[in-house]
Amino acid sequence: EAQVTQNPRYLITVTGKKLTVTCSQNMNHEYMSWYRQDPGLGLRQIYYSMNVEVTDKGDVPEGYKVSRKEKRNFPLILESPSPNQTSLYFCASSLSPRVALETQYFGPGTRLLVL
């Protein structure tokens, strides 16, 4: 089944403990991105990647890192999580980097709580 997967789906951690949220797509999509969803703020883009080894900051990149070593994977890394990173995170992908025109395919979301 063509889809975007994320792991873990739920995560509780403590301040400062490094964590990684994985994202994988099996649709050979070039473009991948990470969003966070917060009440009243909607979806805000954290980082995106146009293709392998090409990544760039979105609107709220502070405190996050990403990498794109393979086309299918786009992990989100929180080196030192803080409580204000408690949120619902979505990974998304699209066939081409022309994101303004393409349908975005979203993962199921990862709910993160940082204590």
Added chain:
Amino acid sequence: AQRVTQPEKLLSVFKGAPVELKCNYSYSGSPELFWYVQYSRQRLQLLLRHISRESIKGFTADLNKGETSFHLKKPFAQEEDSAMYYCALGVGATNKLIFGTGTLLAVQP
């Protein structure tokens, strides 16, 4: 600045009533507009896009460039329409996709 405004955080209607979810955008160029929907415990998915001019699950949306709006409409709401709806603007010049803050539609029986 490019922006998407969804003025209603929550819209509550009764089953069978008409629904209109408002979306206004700010962009001087030629916009691409989308509606995404997130049903309870499901992932966000595309509902429709203006360029397709199609009706999905009874929903339609017309781009009004004069009013810079892309409101989502359905003549008769169903309980299964209850979900979070996001309007999104594709900005070709910067290759960005900008989401609104979302409207939670609750259809009461």
